[in-house]
Amino acid sequence: MKRALAIGRGLAFPAAAIVLCQIAAMVSHLQSDTLASPAAALVAGAHAFADGSILLATVQTLANAFGGLALGGCIGLILGILLGSSTTADRLMEFSVEALRPIPSVALIPVAMLIYGFGYRMEIAIVAFASFWPVLILSRNAVAGVDAALFDVARVLRLPPLARTIKIVLPAALPRIFVAFRLAAGIALTVAVTVEVSTNPLGLGYGMMLAEQSLHPELMLAYLLWIGIIGWGLNFAIVNAQRRLFGRSANVRTAT
Amino acid sequence: MNARIGWRLASVAVGGLFIVAWQLVASAHIVSPVYLPGPDRTWNALVRGFATGTLLAQLLQTVQRMLVGWLLASLAGIVLGACIGLSRPARAYLGPTLEFLRPLPASAVIPLGIAFFGLSDGMVLGVIAFGALWPTLLATVHGFAAVEPCLYEVSRALGMSRLAVIWKIALPSSLPDILGGMRLSLTVSLILAVVGEMLASRTGLGSGILVAARTFHAPDLYAGVVLLGGLGYITAQGLFALEARLLRWRAVR
Numbered sequence: 103m104k105r106a107l108a109i110g111r112g113l114a115f116p117a118a119a120i121v122l123c124q125i126a127a128m129v130s131h132l133q134s135d136t137l138a139s140p141a142a143a144l145v146a147g148a149h150a151f152a153d154g155s156i157l158l159a160t161v162q163t164l165a166n167a168f169g170g171l172a173l174g175g176c177i178g179l180i181l182g183i184l185l186g187s188s189t190t191a192d193r194l195m196e197f198s199v200e201a202l203r204p205i206p207s208v209a210l211i212p213v214a215m216l217i218y219g220f221g222y223r224m225e226i227a228i229v230a231f232a233s234f235w236p237v238l239i240l241s242r243n244a245v246a247g248v249d250a251a252l253f254d255v256a257r258v259l260r261l262p263p264l265a266r267t268i269k270i271v272l273p274a275a276l277p278r279i280f281v282a283f284r285l286a287a288g289i290a291l292t293v294a295v296t297v298e299v300s301t302n303p304l305g306l307g308y309g310m311m312l313a314e315q316s317l318h319p320e321l322m323l324a325y326l327l328w329i330g331i332i333g334w335g336l337n338f339a340i341v342n343a344q345r346r347l348f349g350r351s352a353n354v355r356t357a358t
Numbered sequence: 359m360n361a362r363i364g365w366r367l368a369s370v371a372v373g374g375l376f377i378v379a380w381q382l383v384a385s386a387h388i389v390s391p392v393y394l395p396g397p398d399r400t401w402n403a404l405v406r407g408f409a410t411g412t413l414l415a416q417l418l419q420t421v422q423r424m425l426v427g428w429l430l431a432s433l434a435g436i437v438l439g440a441c442i443g444l445s446r447p448a449r450a451y452l453g454p455t456l457e458f459l460r461p462l463p464a465s466a467v468i469p470l471g472i473a474f475f476g477l478s479d480g481m482v483l484g485v486i487a488f489g490a491l492w493p494t495l496l497a498t499v500h501g502f503a504a505v506e507p508c509l510y511e512v513s514r515a516l517g518m519s520r521l522a523v524i525w526k527i528a529l530p531s532s533l534p535d536i537l538g539g540m541r542l543s544l545t546v547s548l549i550l551a552v553v554g555e556m557l558a559s560r561t562g563l564g565s566g567i568l569v570a571a572r573t574f575h576a577p578d579l580y581a582g583v584v585l586l587g588g589l590g591y592i593t594a595q596g597l598f599a600l601e602a603r604l605l606r607w608r609a610v611r
Contacts (some may be wrong), residue, residue, distance in 0.1 A: 112450075129548055132540075135473075194372045197372065206552055206586055209563075209582070209583045209586040212568050212571030212572075215571050216574070216579065219547065292465070296553055299468050307463075330466075333462050337460075
């Protein structure tokens, strides 16, 4: 009951805003190339679903986001485990990480464009760069934070380094590594949409730009709403998975 | 302390080794020089760009855009965040909407900005300000909502006015959260400044590197990327220094 009340309160503001916009649009007999009423946006969205265009764009964007996340995340995870388990390597790489990390991912758009042209490869490369860093830093911290007693156990069991990493370090650091991938997934989606809005003719970002340029504000707004739902849904799904898989052990501070 | 400096020097040397490796790969033409100019040609492009003044002009434009947009976003974020964070009903009614908007990619508002403002400076600035608003806004709401309730009781016992409570208790107590949000906002500002310049073809590093790539001037492109990395590094370090100064009182506990 309390939960229902909270949800109702949360929905009250957006619902009121949408109704007000609709009324304003109807009263002013809105005829515009930049704005559209909420109802028109809903109709345009329904059409885009019916002809499959928005679904295709969603698949393209998610393929790029997850492709890049898988690539960048795996490299980041491997390097993160390496830096986390060896203080020497971590100290030696300190400067290089500091120098490369602040490069904004969008600065690589022209570089990837030059090398790959437009398409999936270019976008996946940029998303991979963007999701590499949070996974690297957070998994390094996660591995470095593994209880030292566990390393003693590994020594007593005479585990070789690889077995130690797979059987002891990874399971202990897994909740925090999952958090790293959760953050990186959000970044991956953001970067994918950004690349599509700015240059790459694929996916949701491009669909939105196309709708804007062809003076279909109702379709543009439908895309915007859908991108919002995708972003929220992705986050919701991962947070729920995290709770189910790790319970309280996943409640760690994510600040780096 | 000496060991620290030693390690630092060693890590810089490792960075130097990476640059040497880059030079070797480029000189040996393992990768076509069209895609990968060596550090020597990149450095020459940097020097030439600053000598002719084009690179400096682009850099200043980008810095200006990023900082103005960031300051606007921070100001709006802190004021709005304080209003929402201080009032329980506002949090109950607006909180879920903010949570819905939080994961929305900031660049998704760019087409909206273009529809309203056209391909203008105002559009770029508006998009930066709007996109960079959320991290600071959400952090401020969280900071103000998480103020120790005892402090409010103390303020009531002292008969402080509402404004004094905000200024002397709520704001300092939520400052760590706010600064954390502002740091994220700064990163978002730089990204949106670059993307905005690319789309609106405004003078700046973003459009500069895009033109360099389209005309196959790879050294100019890499020089711009290096400069953007430097810009990201310096602004982040500057904010860290500011944070350390503002939060000095926290270390003494």
